Amino acid sequence: MALGLMVALGLMVAPPLAAQTAQTLPHGTGTVKSVSGDGFVLTTTAGEDVSVTVPSGAKVLIVPPGSKNLSAATPGTVADVQAGDRALVTGTQGDTATALHAARVILMKSTAIAETHEAEEAAWTKGGGGIVRSVDATSGQISISSGLRTVTITTQPATILRRYAGDSVRFADARPSTIAEIHPGDQLRVRGTRSADGSTIAADEIVTGTFRHFSGLLTAVDQAAGTVTLKDLATHKVVTVEVTPNSDVRRLPPTAARMIATRMHGGAEGNGGGARSGEGQPGGAGAHGEAAGAADASGTQRAGMDLSQMLSRLPAESLAGLKTGDAVMIVATSPAGESEHNSAVTLLVGVEPILTAPSGESMTLSPWSVGSEPDAGGGGGEGGSGPGK
Numbered sequence: 001m002a003l004g005l006m007v008a009l010g011l012m013v014a015p016p017l018a019a020q021t022a023q024t025l026p027h028g029t030g031t032v033k034s035v036s037g038d039g040f041v042l043t044t045t046a047g048e049d050v051s052v053t054v055p056s057g058a059k060v061l062i063v064p065p066g067s068k069n070l071s072a073a074t075p076g077t078v079a080d081v082q083a084g085d086r087a088l089v090t091g092t093q094g095d096t097a098t099a100l101h102a103a104r105v106i107l108m109k110s111t112a113i114a115e116t117h118e119a120e121e122a123a124w125t126k127g128g129g130g131i132v133r134s135v136d137a138t139s140g141q142i143s144i145s146s147g148l149r150t151v152t153i154t155t156q157p158a159t160i161l162r163r164y165a166g167d168s169v170r171f172a173d174a175r176p177s178t179i180a181e182i183h184p185g186d187q188l189r190v191r192g193t194r195s196a197d198g199s200t201i202a203a204d205e206i207v208t209g210t211f212r213h214f215s216g217l218l219t220a221v222d223q224a225a226g227t228v229t230l231k232d233l234a235t236h237k238v239v240t241v242e243v244t245p246n247s248d249v250r251r252l253p254p255t256a257a258r259m260i261a262t263r264m265h266g267g268a269e270g271n272g273g274g275a276r277s278g279e280g281q282p283g284g285a286g287a288h289g290e291a292a293g294a295a296d297a298s299g300t301q302r303a304g305m306d307l308s309q310m311l312s313r314l315p316a317e318s319l320a321g322l323k324t325g326d327a328v329m330i331v332a333t334s335p336a337g338e339s340e341h342n343s344a345v346t347l348l349v350g351v352e353p354i355l356t357a358p359s360g361e362s363m364t365l366s367p368w369s370v371g372s373e374p375d376a377g378g379g380g381g382e383g384g385s386g387p388g389k
Contacts, residue, residue: 026091084110164209250314252350261353327352
């Protein structure tokens, strides 16, 4: 997100001449890799290193994340540049692709990016999520099942709508969408303002998607093909799931697995409420009406919430670390019209105590990995932004 904003800044400076200059002069955009006394090394989005020299007369402007122009920029110096910062550098005539003499540096501080990202995570967490029950495109209202209650989501023309891409497991790849693309049964995550009683949320941003959930014991691990195969406990069908470099693969320690299984068996504190068979939702609840949840007060929902909340803190795992007989829970996407092609968004291994506990077969993971984006990969993501991976 921050990198995209930096590119936008380079092209949206108000004076047309400045914009034209930024486009015609040699320039580079990326992340600061290292710094020296009078310059720094910039790693571009293509992974190439560019040596940047900052003369004493060069302009250094520091902009906050979210800026669309330079109106909020504050002046800085080369001493303000630190490793991890995002930068857009405009060079001078005669510069090469790997060496720039900066005429101007637009800088976005890594600390500011981290603070903005943390605030966005908090906003998504305070929002909500669930399974879509109904959609009224005319009024802009969406009804969702969230745990044991029904929540009404209200949208406005300014509400940002995005949808998980069927051919990508990355939240960052969620594409612009419309309310007409949202259907009952979809999983939804919302960022916005919740009413005092929690029954409605005025949406600032909504992300939806259709996800598939699998759980069972691995019958095959093919490292060459990058796939795992299992017999799904819910459908009793053999399924093959692709594990991509962007799949978030985690291992649940045995102690944590046993603790969650105990809660599912009736040891959970606080309110119960069960995960419904066959579907899952952000926060760990499922979606076959409130009657099913009321009938199962074993603590499955609480356990599901524990899994979703702890996911980003669990040890990262890799395909090489998986073996036949491992118990797994998987959230996957499938491209439209390709029901046999499943790509893992999240794969959690070490869940045998959970799957063998009462209601364990009906428990599912949250598909959202907000915090881990946009750099999640290979099970080593940072944790979920929004919607979590």
